[in-house]
Amino acid sequence: MDCDYLIIGGGSAGAIVARRLADASQGTVILLEAGRSDEHDPAMLELSRLDEQTEETEWGFLARPQKGGPALLRYSRAKVLGGCGNHNDCAFLVPPESDFTAWEAFGAAGWGPEGVQPYFDRVESMVQVETDPPLSVTSAAFLRAGQELGLPRLQFRDQIAAGVGSFPLNVSGSTRQASSNCYLHPLSGLPPHLQVMTGTTAERLLFDGTKVTGCQTSRGAILARREVIMCAGSIQTPQLLMVSGVGPAAELRQHGISLVADAGGVGRHLLDHPDAPVIFSLASAVSAGELTLCEATMLLHLDKTEPAPEILCYFALRLREKYTTGDDICAAENAVKVTPNVARARSEGEVRLAGPDVRDHPVIDLNYFSDPEGYDLRTILAGFSFCRKLTGTAAFGGLGAVEVAPGPEVQSQDELADYVRRTCGTVYHPAGTCRMGREEDPGTVVIPNLKVKGLENIRICDASVFPAMVSVNLNNTVMMVAEKAADLIISKT
Numbered sequence: 001m002d003c004d005y006l007i008i009g010g011g012s013a014g015a016i017v018a019r020r021l022a023d024a025s026q027g028t029v030i031l032l033e034a035g036r037s038d039e040h041d042p043a044m045l046e047l048s049r050l051d052e053q054t055e056e057t058e059w060g061f062l063a064r065p066q067k068g069g070p071a072l073l074r075y076s077r078a079k080v081l082g083g084c085g086n087h088n089d090c091a092f093l094v095p096p097e098s099d100f101t102a103w104e105a106f107g108a109a110g111w112g113p114e115g116v117q118p119y120f121d122r123v124e125s126m127v128q129v130e131t132d133p134p135l136s137v138t139s140a141a142f143l144r145a146g147q148e149l150g151l152p153r154l155q156f157r158d159q160i161a162a163g164v165g166s167f168p169l170n171v172s173g174s175t176r177q178a179s180s181n182c183y184l185h186p187l188s189g190l191p192p193h194l195q196v197m198t199g200t201t202a203e204r205l206l207f208d209g210t211k212v213t214g215c216q217t218s219r220g221a222i223l224a225r226r227e228v229i230m231c232a233g234s235i236q237t238p239q240l241l242m243v244s245g246v247g248p249a250a251e252l253r254q255h256g257i258s259l260v261a262d263a264g265g266v267g268r269h270l271l272d273h274p275d276a277p278v279i280f281s282l283a284s285a286v287s288a289g290e291l292t293l294c295e296a297t298m299l300l301h302l303d304k305t306e307p308a309p310e311i312l313c314y315f316a317l318r319l320r321e322k323y324t325t326g327d328d329i330c331a332a333e334n335a336v337k338v339t340p341n342v343a344r345a346r347s348e349g350e351v352r353l354a355g356p357d358v359r360d361h362p363v364i365d366l367n368y369f370s371d372p373e374g375y376d377l378r379t380i381l382a383g384f385s386f387c388r389k390l391t392g393t394a395a396f397g398g399l400g401a402v403e404v405a406p407g408p409e410v411q412s413q414d415e416l417a418d419y420v421r422r423t424c425g426t427v428y429h430p431a432g433t434c435r436m437g438r439e440e441d442p443g444t445v446v447i448p449n450l451k452v453k454g455l456e457n458i459r460i461c462d463a464s465v466f467p468a469m470v471s472v473n474l475n476n477t478v479m480m481v482a483e484k485a486a487d488l489i490i491s492k493t
């Protein structure tokens, strides 16, 4: 089988690149997705039916235990057309401009605020966003409590700033606006030169020297005359590169993989938004969420030397267990939680190979709170101090809110740091494992036109190329990257 463009991974980014290349009519396009189709499946498409999703549409990865914490963290990744955009919480924010100033300073020329804005606009022209979604009584009380603590009520059409507000959601009614839904459905209406192959796993890239010629898949070889575009996400794009012979030479040797290109940055610099919960028990039953369990947010800008809020808190109407072992912090009745996330965390983890086969689950080493300056821990502890004040407000007091974890008896910074290390988690925002940057930087995997350094006919387009973390949830930015990638490919840049 052959095509002009082969796109590996039909997630948030891949679905967009496929559609844009097909619309530009420059040749045949194949979009490969290991999972099944999401079309006509209410559990995938309806945000309020998230709980009905099963393990069938989940890769089932575990992250390695963290230092100082016994828990093995489930590291959720969707295995379905539409990718994580189909099992996420649909919070849809535009990052502050300063994030892209940082990208450009990092060597991502053309990805500064002016370079990315037209592509955010393009995404917004395709995706409906509910800017004032319905809010449950409990979440409304949380917003009032934040206001009592001096935070303004935000409308997120404005710039990201300190305040409280409901998350804008990429939904139409209650239907997700994932990239599969917005760019590909109905699949029967796609142009004939775009073929979507679901249930097809990419196993390893095929090469002629350093030129990528296609991919071996679970349904045989597929050759790509022009380009292969890797969109398998921040965990599996580096994994697939490594099993194909592109990555840190010593690591590939360990697994008996023949080296095609020594690329030290592949799988390194894993960024995320680490968090830890402040858990409250309420005097009476918690409202069910209107569309989602995570309706409201609080952004804290406590250190004014930082360019934008450094803490993004999620207010959740239920505790979702994320661990396979460890503390049972989820036993409280009528519990809600506020999780401060470090918005631009500096700790870096790694994705490594557990074996030479793409089906061997990779090693995900998050390495949270490991940055040498201690910035991440300092920042989350500052967030904790603020969130713990919520019980003192009339709005939260009116709900009979009592802090159950870490618990009022836990007061010293050392005890709190220990609690954070034991309970830290994530909202699953891996990025940066094939990061974009200057060609001469040894950690760079792709240069600013998203071409892989040292190889021909291959680009990467997903969250793995982020040169630095963005301050808010990733999906909108991933979709922006895909829109810009499509332009770069079409214009043969």
Ligand SMILES: Cc1cc2nc3c(=O)[nH]c(=O)nc-3n(C[C@H](O)[C@H](O)[C@H](O)COP(=O)(O)OP(=O)(O)OC[C@H]3O[C@@H](n4cnc5c(N)ncnc54)[C@H](O)[C@@H]3O)c2cc1C
Residues within 6 Å of the ligand: 008, 009, 010, 011, 012, 013, 014, 032, 033, 034, 035, 076, 077, 078, 079, 080, 081, 082, 083, 084, 085, 087, 088, 089, 090, 091, 092, 093, 200, 201, 202, 203, 231, 232, 233, 234, 236, 240, 358, 427, 428, 429, 430, 462, 463, 464, 473, 474, 475, 476, 478
């Ligand atoms: C539980 C959860 C909640 C989240 N909540 C939010 C939120 O509310 N708001 C927000 O903005 N962001 C959220 N995110 C993050 C956001 O959804 C992701 O960052 C984004 O979707 C990543 O897009 P991507 O294209 O990089 O990867 P993905 O969307 O993960 O796409 C990768 C695709 O590649 C496929 N694939 C992988 N390996 C292979 C292979 N070998 N062969 C073929 N196909 C393969 C996968 O099955 C997948 O479909 C959440 C993420 C999770 C997991």
